[in-house]
Amino acid sequence: MAEVKIGKRYVGDGHPAFVIAEIGINHNGSLDVAKQLIEGAALAGCDAVKFQKRTPDLCVPAAQRMIERDTPWGRMTYIDYRYKVEFGRNEYAEIDAYCREKGILWFASCWDEEAVDFMEQFEPPCYKAASASLTDLPLLKKTGGTGRPLIISTGMSSMDEIDQAVATLGSGNLLMAHTNSTYPCPVEELNLRMIETLQTRFPDVPVGYSGHEVGLATTWAAVALGATFVERHVTLDRSMWGSDQAASVEISGMSRLVSNIRDIEKALGDGIKRVYSGEAAARKKLRRV
Template sequence: MTVTIGSRVVGGGRPSYVIAEIGLNHNGEVALAKQLIDVAAEAGVDAVKFQKRTPEISTPVHMRDTLRETPWGTMTYLDYRYRVEFDRAAYIEVADHALLRGLDWFASPWDVPSVDFLEDLNVVAHKVASACLTDVPLLEAIRDTGKPVILSTGMSTIEQIDAAIEVLGTDQLILMHATSTYPMEPDEANLRMIPVLRDRYAGVPVGYSGHERGLQISLAAVALGAVAVERHITLDRTMWGSDHAASLEPAGLQHLVRDIRIVETALGDGVKRVFPGERAPMAKLRRVLA
């Protein structure tokens, strides 16, 4: 089964669809978002992704008045959410920049009004964040757009994933194996879930959304058949913000895309053959000919 996002086909043996997750690493600054889009384009990714919230809806009640130290001073968590949220004009500006750089762009809507907001901007797909997998009204709103859906499965049981897929359907669905630890340690990666998900939801493409340090685990996911790879990106992992430490810096993103393409080439087609490069060693070393 394949799913088409923009002009790219995902699954069915195609190259992995690489998503650079900008998320909130723009820290509410359009100029920084554009820099991150440039980093993504220069690395050769396929898409950039943001997060869209209506803060008064998506911020848990028990968190709203919690004080947070920020570069803009001490503020409540709710005020912080408003501070880093892009409005329509900002999204149009960053979306145009992504399209000019040849990238798909979309976002994770965290509430129903955010789905409508993104639909008005004509996104090519919707991403369901792991934290939203159990939000049935949100899943229904996303399903009703008719757009491709990328569903992250972190912090979820298999029964919760079953229930989400029951709502979303499978016609335009890409599952993303994920572990929602920031940053994630290797012993929580559980990459064997990639073939488990693929077998359980027959025909649904399965990718990987990673929050680890380094590249090895994401590359192993591709070797296990991940049809898409998503990683957070930043200009500098030491920047202020909750996701920067689990993000890739520009050189790391470039190396990731390069190495994914090498791994894909190395996987081959599974048909045993004698390669041209083996013929000279065979003539020199094989004593008994078949």
């Protein structure tokens, strides 16, 4: 059985889907917005929220650093923008305390080795490696070397690259998310049957789904196809400034997402045919023979 323990929850075959609300950088550098998203995700019934942690000097390519762009804080260089939306120790200490208060787990995808060292002080229940980092083998080794569960995302990647990542990390304490890295992703490119393909190829690794599409139906379909965890970006308002907002789910939508996932899990049953007690009256009334 493919299962990994995250916090006090087992994630994998035979367990309820683990629902992650990705805050990412949708907080736009505002701790108040981050707290509103944490509270909304907790009220919606999500199991965890996820942030992104970068060391901009290590992550922003030199050719992009001085490119100027318009932001809510005025026109600034890309490197200055990356620092503007990056939380530091004090903010994450508040996030850590607030998540404990709200009873929801939190963790981050780390985009560089220094970010992993930074996050270790908070003892997160797991880590995630973004799709962009799947081929960054030194970063995968660094993150996996913490001994904490690691979720790898497989967007923008070939099967050979996925194989290489798994070979580097080993299948123990590893989870894998099928995803498409287009924001937002056209439904015809979601290729949800890859969930089954990955489950067959990596039977010891819990496989989930990270969605960047508009709408909820396809994420519900992923659960019906066997996704052991799901992740969707969360936002206060899809019209907010930011590159991920349009492919995100507002709090009310997140509540519907979780509620209907739980209904789907109940409805799937165990595949064993039986006559239910509620059918007895109809059986007695309608059966001729």
